[in-house]
Amino acid sequence: MKPIQLFDTASSTYTYVLFDPFSLDAVIIDPVDTQITRDLAVLREKGLRLVWALETHAHADHITSAGQLAELAGAKTTAPAESGISTASVLLKDGDTLDFGGETIRALLTPGHTAGSMCFVWRDHVFTGDTLLINGCGRTDFQSGSAAELYHSLTEVLFKLPDATKVWPGHDYQGKSCSSIGREKTSNARVAGKTQAEFIAIMEALHLPPPKRMDEAVPANLHLGLRHDAPVPHALVQRDADGYAGDISVTLAHQWWQAGEAVLVDVRTDAERAWVGLVPDAVGIAWKQWPGMSANNQFDQALLAAVPAGKKVVLLCRSGVRSIAAAKRATELGLLAYNILEGFEGDPNDHGQRGQRGGWRFNGLPWRQS
Ligand SMILES: N[C@@H](CCC(=O)N[C@@H](CS)C(=O)NCC(=O)O)C(=O)O
Ligand SMILES: [Fe+2]
Numbered sequence: 001m002k003p004i005q006l007f008d009t010a011s012s013t014y015t016y017v018l019f020d021p022f023s024l025d026a027v028i029i030d031p032v033d034t035q036i037t038r039d040l041a042v043l044r045e046k047g048l049r050l051v052w053a054l055e056t057h058a059h060a061d062h063i064t065s066a067g068q069l070a071e072l073a074g075a076k077t078t079a080p081a082e083s084g085i086s087t088a089s090v091l092l093k094d095g096d097t098l099d100f101g102g103e104t105i106r107a108l109l110t111p112g113h114t115a116g117s118m119c120f121v122w123r124d125h126v127f128t129g130d131t132l133l134i135n136g137c138g139r140t141d142f143q144s145g146s147a148a149e150l151y152h153s154l155t156e157v158l159f160k161l162p163d164a165t166k167v168w169p170g171h172d173y174q175g176k177s178c179s180s181i182g183r184e185k186t187s188n189a190r191v192a193g194k195t196q197a198e199f200i201a202i203m204e205a206l207h208l209p210p211p212k213r214m215d216e217a218v219p220a221n222l223h224l225g226l227r228h229d230a231p232v233p234h235a236l237v238q239r240d241a242d243g244y245a246g247d248i249s250v251t252l253a254h255q256w257w258q259a260g261e262a263v264l265v266d267v268r269t270d271a272e273r274a275w276v277g278l279v280p281d282a283v284g285i286a287w288k289q290w291p292g293m294s295a296n297n298q299f300d301q302a303l304l305a306a307v308p309a310g311k312k313v314v315l316l317c318r319s320g321v322r323s324i325a326a327a328k329r330a331t332e333l334g335l336l337a338y339n340i341l342e343g344f345e346g347d348p349n350d351h352g353q354r355g356q357r358g359g360w361r362f363n364g365l366p367w368r369q370s
Contacts, residue, residue, distance in 0.1 A: 003125060005177060008032040011062035012171045018122055019048050020101025027052045027100050029127050030170055033063040033225050050075040051100045056129025056170055057117040058083045058221045061211035067224030071254050074281060077224055082116030087223050110157050112150020113138030129170040132158050134179045137190050140203050147203035151196045159185045244327035244337045253314045253340050257281055262312040267326045287326045300333055307335055316340040
């Protein structure tokens with residue numbers, strides 16, 4: 001089993017996709033915002049379900065797409081607890097594990113490039129972020145970097161892995177793609193055979209120019225690439241006077257769903273859902289599937305059965321017409337009901353956290369393959 005290695009030429013960043021061949025549950029490591037279409041296409045082509053989006057650290061040279069992947073592909077996000085990335089669903093500590101299907105990833109805390117940097121071990125592979133590069137290592141001159149700590153992380157943590165462990169770096173600036181612990185231990189120009197003092201001297205003498213996009217990238221990455229500072233039009237418009245609780249954006253719906261606060265209900269017909277696909281994580285309960293059906297009793301029963309007490313219900317359809325009618329009905333039934341703005345086709349004017357995207361689609365790709 002090998003990881004899928006993907007490269008972003010603008011930032012020389014490697015992104016990795018790992019998957020369990022049986023369940024097709026997948027993980028992505030260090031995704032790049034400008035490559036999200038490529039990454040979603042890879043997932044779709046292979047029929048993978050993205051379970052986790054992992055960050056090795058808060059990057060200084062490019063912006064992550066982890067936040068967007070959470071919204072679009074339904075992934076849960078993780079980041080090192082000490083990375084300062086506050087919005088990840090799970091903050092990892094040294095030795096924590098993450099499961100995807102029958103596979104497990106183990107997090108190793110490897111400070112040095114940044115204070116919170118982590119590497120991830122999967123089978124006989126290690127994803128080293130910017131801690132260990134091929135014949136190099138991450139710089140240590142910003143983001144709480146420390147050459148002394150990096151020396152320890154390299155020699156006492158990574159080099160203690162079996163020599164045959166394959167090394168998959170977060171960047172390569174010379175066209176190299178994979179190495180091994182054994183090879184780096186014996187031939188890495190910065191660290192092999194060096195004392196800690198020699199290593200620190202090498203790092204201090206690098207005098208690298210700052211990454212070009214640093215000022216923009218670091219603050220964005222602390223929010224997983226989502227622009228929390230930007231206004232989010234239509235995030236929640238109260239509609240109590242109209243007979244239901246409110247209209248909400250897809251972003252907010254997704255947040256509520258991730259937090260376990262709301263049930264998503266897709267009220268399109270079975271035929272529509274079969275054609276376009278069920279919105280992932282939504283329950284399909286068609287609104288007036290059979291015209292003339294008296295009192296739509298079947299809808300009422302199914303809806304009440306789907307929404308546990310204390311949870312909100314968020315309704316969606318193709319264009320936002322039926323979901324409003326359904327939200328009003330749900331309110332009559334005693335539920336706290338919201339409508340998703342513009343429905344499945346999306347709101348092209350929602351330029352909030354979701355940037356240029358609209359609704360459940362991004363560049364024509366569904367929010368997530370179900
Ligand atoms: N030239 C690149 C900066 C590259 C850079 O500084 N990369 C960091 C990783 S975020 C590093 O640690 N590089 C190590 C090195 O170049 O030896 C840019 O402007 O984005
Ligand atoms: Fe970095």
